[in-house]
Amino acid sequence: MNAQPAFFHAPARAWGKPVPHNARMSAQPDDQLMALIDRVAQRDEAALKALYDLTSSKLYGLAMRVVGKSEWAEDALQETFLHIWRSAGDYRASLSPPMAWMGLIVRSRSLDYLRRRTAERTHLTDEIDDVMSDTMEGNSPNPMDTTLASQQAWALHQCLAKLENRQREVVSLAYLRDLSHSELAEQLSLPLGTVKTWIRRGLDQLRNCMARFA
Secondary structure (H helix, E strand, O other), rough: OOOOHHOOOOOOOHHHOOOOOOHHHOOOHHHHHHHHHHHOOOHHHHHHHHHHHHHHHHHHHHHHHOOOOHHHHHHHHHHHHHHHHHHHHOOOOOOOOOOHHHHHHHHHHHHHHHHHHHHHHHHHHHHHHHHHHHOOOOOOOOHHHHHHHHHHHHHHHHHOOOOEEEEEEEHHHHHHHHOOOOHHHHOOOOOOOHHHEEEEEEEHHHHHHHHOOO
């Protein structure tokens, strides 16, 4: 049975940032963690929550080393525990200690998360760059580059002004502040699908508008 427990129904930040445990609780016996993982494999939600409470601080620190941003580390940590929930039955104590096993998972989830964020941001920025490049006459440096860049900036300003207010805000933030779709949705408190639709339509409008200045 692969249904997600209620634990995962809230976004990662709703769980609360992991708080370092005191010295007495900082190191958990392997047998205690192994027992919890066994219970998680039996779909024991209370065991999952207990495992999170005991290990999240250390795993969060590992995620932070990879992604370098607290919000991303929290999301990567949530993905880690979702993976643990789904794969606890595959854990073999004879192959690795529980913290080593979970450490490998959080590192893998963090790297995957970082790659997705980077790819999404790069793709979005490249799309807007492609729209802007339509107004440039060529790629070779020449004395007119500064003038052309000024003309391009003016054309972009004119075309952005033709977009609806919220649509213009989304496109501008995406490009000027280098934000991904997910970051835009979170910052503007909008559904992710709405942000993607506005950006797609906004870029189409910008492309048509900028083409007239080419």
